[in-house]
Every structure is written in structure tokens, then in C-alpha cells.
Amino acid sequence: MGVIVIGAGLSGLAAARTLQRAGREVTVLEQSPEIGGRVKTTEIDGYRIDQGFQVLLTAYQEAAEIWPEDEMDLFPFAAGAVIHGHQTKRVFDPLRHPTTLWATLRSGLCNFHDVKGLLGLRLGLRGIRGLPTKTNDEKAPDFLKRLGFSDQFMNAFFRPFLGGVFLDESLAVPADAVRFVMAMFARGEAALPAQGMAELPTHLAKGLTIECNCKVINVEPKLITLEDGSSRFTEAVVDTRPPDSMNWRSTEMMAFRSPPPVDMTPVLHLADLNDRPDSPVLHACAPSLVAPGYAPPGQGILYATLRTDRKAAHVSEVQETLAAWFEIPQKEIEHLTTISVRHALPNSPCQSTQNPRDRGIYRSGDWMTHASIEGALRSGRIAAEAVLHDLDADQFSAAS
């Protein structure tokens, strides 16, 4: 009979992998035609377009076990960011690049208190290796204020950078989520696979039994009903679907083909929201400078993540912004597509533990631990381990 996992996103695939490695028969049922859930890549004329800009942080613990760097072709972004306001400024990690501290201070990007805050934040992150056991109540803006950051630096760096990570410029997320994410950026690298983010689920799915175009409409502890009216008996169910009541953050990204930018540094570009409060773009990058497989040879691709709290942007406004940021003539920046993801990130906690057992069903998904690749993988593994534990206990009691 085996175990059934609902959903071939990262959480479901991680659950299935854990179950299969423990010798269990397992089938993943996925409603859409492809696997990957929120991690997908499409291709237009040889340009790779991830379904919303995302990166793999190589310091994620679960991820590092699943996608070892020696097995995956991972290409890192340069640490730091270019910030576009009335002038162009650069910010670097003060512990990795201590010599840049003085230049950062002199650039007017931040004051003495911001530099102190950056060092304090950075030092405080050193012990953080993964998700905290439990989220505490403090919110990100209070935490950053407590560290002494000025409004000027919040608008120039934290709002565009973390606003892009959390898809919320107001940063209404737990302070723990900021600590976790910043620690992961500090510990490792932000990377892209050679051929797009979809390589991650493809690699994880190897050897698993997955049935696509199978929408589950009813779940009981030992019985699944599909949309086509058929039923499946099962030993246990891992259900990765979030509850209908979940609150979601959304995002919109535009992708453009272009010649390669003048500055070839593979770095994230941010809008300085002090100088450009009405910027249509929150942040942008040229993924083809990071992983060359994102564009045909000699060509470039630009991704622009749009503002989360501004009216919808017109393509030409975004082209104008990218032309200035990447120093490419505007007419050579051609719109490929716009990706809107309404259900991008759930308002999740930020915790390493979860109780997967729910009235005979095992639940997983990033919404239970943390809205990230790491959270999704971890929740899948935890749910699978609970299934294994309970099935082994059942077998033991049947035998005795």
C-alpha cells in the first residue's frame, strides 16, 4: 500500500526522500503537470526565468545535505550590494571585507551608529547555524531599531534588501527570521544552479515515484480521494497543502533580455528608497552574470523584482530604471515576461520544530517552520520521521 505524500514541492519531495531511504514504498501526488511547487524555471528562447527571483543559501543545513556542492553546479552571487540613489554606492559585509568599512562610512550611505549596528548584528549572528527552536515575539523593525540603525540606512539597505527577501517592505516579520536569514547570508553564499532554480526539485526527485496531474480533493488518515473520483488506500498520508486560511505575501518580477551589463560583478542591485521613494523596482540582478546558463552565450538576462507597496509598475518605467542601474541603452532592454506569484510566501513562524501529527494525518510545508527552502525541506523531513516512528511502533505492537 505504501505512504502517500500530497504535493511535489520541496517539502513533499524531502518527505518522500526520507521515507524512501528508510525502505518505505512512497508515492507523491502532485496536482500540476510539473514538480517543484514554488520552485520552477521556464525557458523563453534560451533565457531561463525562475518563477520569482529566488536563491539557494549554501549555509542552509538541510539543503547542504540534499544538494552537496560537489554534486551540484552552484554559482554564487558576490557578497554585498550596489545601492542606487542620487549616487551609486556599495555595501559589503563588514566582517568579510573589513577594509571596506571606511569607504562605506565615507560614502554617506550610513553613519557611525549604522556601522556599529552592522558590526553588532554581524557578531550576534555568529552562533546561528539554523532555525531557532521557537520564534520569539519581537518584530524585525523593533529589532533593527534596537541595534541603532538610522531611518536613512533602513531605507537604503534593509527595506530594499530584506523587503525583497520577505516580500514585504514594511518588514512585518519575526526578528528571528531576520537573524536566521542574515546568518545564512553571512555563513555561506547566495547561489543559483547552472540551469535555473528548477534544478533543485529535479535533483531531489531522482528515483522517487511521482504522479503529476493528480489533484487530491479529500484526505482521511488511510484514504485519499482524487479529483477524478478515484480513491487510494494508504498506510499514512503526508499532506503539504497549507490551510485555506493562510495569509500570503505576493510578488511580481519582470524579466528582460539585454546585452551583458558594463559592470560584470554578479551582485544584487537595490533601490535607495530615500532618494527614490517612488522607484518601480525594489531590487534587480543579472542572473546570467551569476550562472551563465541563464542566457544564450554572449547575451544577458535581467530580473527586476517590483515594489511590494507601490502601484503596479509599467514595463517602460522598469526598463528605464534598469538602463540606469546596469548602464545599458534602454532600447536594448527587451521585455521577456512578467511573473506574478500571488501565493509566494506564507506568513509562517520561524522555528526549527513543528508538530506534524494532526488527527491521523501528517502535515508539512514551509508554512509550518519557515517560509524558505530550508523551512520546506526541514518540515518534510520532520513529518516523514514522524510517519516512520508511528509505522514502526504499529508494526511492533502488531508483532507483540
Ligand SMILES: Cc1cc2nc3c(=O)[nH]c(=O)nc-3n(C[C@H](O)[C@H](O)[C@H](O)COP(=O)(O)OP(=O)(O)OC[C@H]3O[C@@H](n4cnc5c(N)ncnc54)[C@H](O)[C@@H]3O)c2cc1C
Ligand atoms: C517568488 C519566491 C521567491 C522566494 N525566494 C526564496 C529564496 O530566495 N530563498 C528561499 O530559501 N526561499 C525562497 N522562497 C520560498 C521557497 O520557494 C518556498 O518556501 C518553498 O519552495 C515551499 O515549498 P513547499 O513544498 O512547502 O510548498 P510548495 O512549493 O507550494 O509545494 C506544495 C505543492 O503541493 C501541490 N498541491 C497543492 N494542492 C494540491 C492538491 N490538492 N493535490 C495535489 N497537489 C497539491 C502544489 O501544486 C505544490 O506543488 C521563495 C518563494 C517564492 C514564490
